[in-house]
Amino acid sequence: MSHKRKKISIIGSGFTGSTAAFLVAQKELGDVVLVDIPQAENPTKGKALDMAEAAPILSFDSQVTGTANYEDTADSDVVIITAGIARKPGMSRDDLVKTNQRVMESVAKEVANYSPNAILLVLTNPVDAMTYTVYKASGFPKNRVIGQSGILDTARFRTFVAEELNISVKDISGFVLGGHGDTMVPLVRYSYAGGVPLELLIDKERLDAIVRRTRVGGGEIVNLLGNGSAYYAPAAAMVEMAEAILKDQRRILPTIAYLEGEYGQSGIYLGVPTILGAEGIEEIIELPLTDEEQQALNYSADAVKDVMQALD
Ligand SMILES: NC(=O)C1=CN([C@@H]2O[C@H](COP(=O)(O)OP(=O)(O)OC[C@H]3O[C@@H](n4cnc5c(N)ncnc54)[C@H](O)[C@@H]3O)[C@@H](O)[C@H]2O)C=CC1
Numbered sequence: 357m358s359h360k361r362k363k364i365s366i367i368g369s370g371f372t373g374s375t376a377a378f379l380v381a382q383k384e385l386g387d388v389v390l391v392d393i394p395q396a397e398n399p400t401k402g403k404a405l406d407m408a409e410a411a412p413i414l415s416f417d418s419q420v421t422g423t424a425n426y427e428d429t430a431d432s433d434v435v436i437i438t439a440g441i442a443r444k445p446g447m448s449r450d451d452l453v454k455t456n457q458r459v460m461e462s463v464a465k466e467v468a469n470y471s472p473n474a475i476l477l478v479l480t481n482p483v484d485a486m487t488y489t490v491y492k493a494s495g496f497p498k499n500r501v502i503g504q505s506g507i508l509d510t511a512r513f514r515t516f517v518a519e520e521l522n523i524s525v526k527d528i529s530g531f532v533l534g535g536h537g538d539t540m541v542p543l544v545r546y547s548y549a550g551g552v553p554l555e556l557l558i559d560k561e562r563l564d565a566i567v568r569r570t571r572v573g574g575g576e577i578v579n580l581l582g583n584g585s586a587y588y589a590p591a592a593a594m595v596e597m598a599e600a601i602l603k604d605q606r607r608i609l610p611t612i613a614y615l616e617g618e619y620g621q622s623g624i625y626l627g628v629p630t631i632l633g634a635e636g637i638e639e640i641i642e643l644p645l646t647d648e649e650q651q652a653l654n655y656s657a658d659a660v661k662d663v664m665q666a667l668d
């Protein structure tokens with residue numbers, strides 16, 4: 357009997373990439389190949405070896421290798437793209453667009469060449485526009501190119517709600533839609549604590565404050581770190597998506613999907629509720645929105661389109 361082990365390549369061995377690699381290995385989702393540019397080959401190999409040496413202690417069987425050679429990524433099932441630059445205090449995610457567009461184009465071509473059947477998960481910012489760039493440059497179908505924003509933004513919302521109510525984060529659910537920027541749309545009306553609508557548990561003023569903090573949650577971490585952006589929660593979000601795909605879980609998760617008429621939007625990647633399984637995005641779920649929610653989503657989509665204008 358032969359079982360092919362799953363293979364997950366992670367492009368970019370910086371903060372988010374290496375953290376995701378360690379989580380993937382610990383969860384034994386498959387073997388991990390960590391890739392960076394030739395100038396960073398030794399540190400990348402060093403991080404991979406360090407993780408491999410944790411395997412006997414943590415008792416995981418996943419192999420972890422580091423490389424600057426895309427040949428080593430051949431036939432990956434899932435490729436997590438975190439390559440590029442991150443913002444520093446005073447910058448917006450949109451300031452990264454020019455540099456990261458070039459990185460996405462070269463990465464997408466290499467990945468598509470060696471793993472033509474892979475599902476690509478994009479983290480690099482500005483992530484809505486960068487997911488679009490990877491979609492175009494890879495030539496892959498839309499269901500196999502997916503961006504990450506909503507799981508992280510929702511996790512931040514859930515964290516703040518759990519703190520407010522002094523209730524386990526496990527029992528808090530939410531939905532954050534739209535672009536991964538300050539215009540994101542936390543849908544309070546679809547958010548619950550143990551099945552009870554949040555609006556019944558938290559007064560409007562406090563909920564509004566939680567929504568405001570969620571919108572700038574990335575910036576809060578950037579200001580605290582001083583020299584980069586968040587990586588533990590972003591990596592955990594990428595790994596949740598990878599797991600849903602690798603195990604064909606058909607989870608309902610907010611992801612960045614290519615829209616062709618859904619939510620009144622076409623030709624852009626935007627955060628919406630999706631079903632994630634073995635085929636990648638298997639379905640986009642269209643929630644009924646109030647006029648106010650739809651307007652907020654349109655406003656957020658316009659912000660993404662503005663960033664896309666800067667693409668070459
Ligand atoms: N969508 C989201 O929710 C989030 C997005 N991000 C974004 O993810 C990206 C990565 O963040 P970090 O890991 O913290 O940055 P980092 O600077 O720690 O790591 C980036 C890595 O990419 C590598 N790299 C650059 N060009 C490359 C290329 N052509 N091929 C392969 N590797 C290349 C760099 O050498 C570096 O090791 C940033 O753009 C950041 O803004 C970060 C957190 C959340």
Ligand SMILES: O=C([O-])CC(=O)C(=O)O
Nearest residue numbers: 443449481574575585586
């Ligand atoms: O804020 C950033 O630049 C990184 C990011 O996207 C996040 O943490 O949400």
